[in-house]
Amino acid sequence: MLKMKYKQLLVNYRNSARKIFTNFCYFLGVLLLLSCGSDSSKKETITEKTVVKTETTVSSSTKKIVFFGDSLTAGYGLDDINDAFPALIQATIDSLALNYTVINSGVSGETTSGGKNRINWVLNQKVDVFILELGANDGLRGVPLKETRENLQAIIDAVRKKNPQTKIVLVGMQLPPNMGQDYTNEFKTIFPQLASKNKLSLVPFLLKDVGGIPSLNQSDGIHPTVEGQKILAKNVWEILGPIL
Template structure:
């Protein structure tokens, strides 16, 4: 997932990240385990996190995942936003794209997109991952032109092949530039490959790793919420 992350861990542990099939989730499969209640005229603005097990907080309690940590930071800043964690373990960018219809039925003012980790595990063509994310962005902008979109990037390890790593890592910056999106260049910066910040599987961040991820995301997200 990052340049420093062990390729062996990626290749030996696909089931951990790939535990769910692609497709539109029901409420039991979102990171919160709950469907999102309908908004109203007095409802607070919603920040929706769309992602994989990295967002869902695989192996942790819900309040240890980085969206929950960011919710506390948002509250501490006196901001009115409500956070919804729609992370789903095992999802690829194809699955995220397939969730577009479901997403359009949910209230959100800001959407944070984290997808591609499982594509990388499967050796998916970076062009296909890019196309899926672009289609998702297009769908959001067509249906919710007022919504803000934040993109979370990933860095592929060089051990997956230098050319593949360059192509995969670059797709996030390319998408951010093309669509003028705020970008977190490396979601797992300082976490990937650091044993003390990951679960024993070496792939999923532990509670301390999730705190570091929250730091990485907050640097960019805060500007979108206060601008």
């Protein structure tokens, strides 16, 4: 009798264990299903956020134009930097709804040697168009022409090395005749020769229709007035505009 009761208890225990195990498996299956559904929803949400973020980044990006020059670029002597020709070119760009931002990197008194020394710092940012306006101070100080040419070439090389896709515009300069005819003539040829050698766009002479005209220059006879800066902007835009 005792033996039969023991067997019955064993059967009941096994049946109960199976029932518990079956319920546990069902519960575990439901839990996994819910977990997968939650994870899938999470992934979908993350993906949607990533797409939105990427689209926002692309739509807000603008290309950069760096004007790398001396006091003519910096707008020396003007009451408002917005009267300098780089800022006037920005105004033209904005009026045409072009996706470019102008950065004025002009330093008064800058020589090609000084420009060569600071070019890597300027190139820490991505530059799409690079306007190189240096050399006038070299000429006025009588710097050996070979040195001026080599410094300009070094700056061009640095820009190309950083980003071969950057478009470079070289701005030509000329000197007054009091520097000596030979020096003046050779100085003038540096810019078109470098432009040809490096396949660059060239502004033939930044101060065209401004240099030597008292009414368009400040009292020093060198730096353009507000009206003079408008003509400089026109001279540069004739070359820059088609590029943009």
